[in-house]
Amino acid sequence: MLQFENVSFRYAEDDFDMMRNLNFQxxxxxxxxxxxxxxxxxxxxxxxxxxxxxLQQGRILVDGRxxxxxxxxSAFMPQKDLLFPWRTIEKNICLPMELAKVPKAEQEKRCKEVLEQVGLSEYAKKYPKDLSGGMKQRVAFARTLLSGAxxxxxxxxxxxxxxxxxxxxxxxxxxxxxxxxxxxxxxxxxxxxxxxxxxxxxxxxxxxxxxxxxxxxxxxxxxxxxDLKRPDIVELKETLIEKLRRSVMNP
The missing domain is CATH 3.40.50.300 (P-loop containing nucleotide triphosphate hydrolases)
Structure with missing residues (x-):
């Protein structure tokens, strides 16, 4: 699905590479x-x-291209929900479809389906201010899904x-x-x-x-x-935490 091939990158303001010849898939x-x-x-x-x-060097491939x-x-969902406060929940969700010029009837159909799936059908006509933090993130995820990526x-x-x-x-x-x-x-x-x-x-x-x-x-x-209480999972958690600690102590 995704492949990094010898990817190198640095920000213009830096005099060092952020990543160098990175490969993963x-x-x-x-x-x-x-x-x-x-x-x-x-x-x-x-x-x-x-x-x-x-990137300065290398290739990033999706499905081999x-x-x-x-x-x-691909579709991106950041930490902040980035919902438009002046748009209703259904209008926020429909935004990527509007930009893609999806017919309005199809927008309404897909929006209704995804609102049912995320359990927010009754909030379609509400505004972001009417929702809790968790609800807003569900709306943001629904909008991300409807990007089609x-x-x-x-x-x-x-x-x-x-x-x-x-x-x-x-x-x-x-x-x-x-x-x-x-x-x-x-x-x-x-x-x-x-x-x-x-x-x-x-x-x-x-x-x-x-x-x-x-x-x-x-x-x-x-x-x-x-499952998180299993001895092997507890051990994995401690191992990962220790790896992160070492990376902080030895930048």
Whole structure:
């Protein structure tokens, strides 16, 4: 689904590379989390995938084709919901379809379907101010889905939520992933969140980095919170935390 081939990148204001000759790949319909210290380059990976930044060297491929040749191949959901306060929930959700000039009747049909799926049908005519933080993130996710992209880039979408809401949203997101069969790349600082959600975790430990350690999570789907208490999962969590600590202490 996604492949980085010898990708190098640095920001214009820096005199050092953020990443150098980076190679990794993500399989179709895989749920992948990327963890690492603040400023290590996690969000830069998303910006390169989206074409918001231009790599200095290498190639980024989606389904075997360079991203420069593609349109609508990925959709981005940031930490903030970025809903327009003057638009109703249904109008916010329909925005990517409006931009794609989807016929209005089809917009209404798809919007109704996705609102039912995320459990917010009764809020279609409400405004963002009428929703809780968790509800707003569900609306933002619904809007991301209706972009039509098969690859979703989620950049710490739950970090601003309180603990119980974040737990609920994690379980809800897994359900949506299993229903829609999308490929998801998920950035988080929360090791437990990464373990609970992901099939694969990539760890950024170096600066600049030329590789990301790949860790397979030994849990099948569907999952529940009790799985996190398994001795091997507790050990994995401690191992990942220790790797992150070492990367912070040795930048």
């Amino acid at each position: 993500v399989e179709d319909r895989e749920f992948v989390s990327i963890i690492g210290a603040s400023g290590c380059g996690k969000s830069t990976i998303f910006r390169l995938i989206n074409g918001l930044e231009k 360079p991203v420069q040749e593609l349109k609508n191949y 098969d690859m979703l880039l989620l950049d710490e979408p739950f970090s601003a939520l309180d603990y119980l809401t974040r737990v609920d949203m994690q379980e809800w997101l897994l359900h949506q992933w299993e229903h829609y069969h999308k490929t998801i790349l998920f950035i988080t600082h929360d090791v437990e969140e990464a373990i609970f959600l992901s099939k694969t975790i990539f760890i950024i430990q170096d600066r600049p980095f030329s590789q990301m350690e790949r860790v397979e999570v030994p849990l099948s789907y569907p999952r529940n919170r009790e």
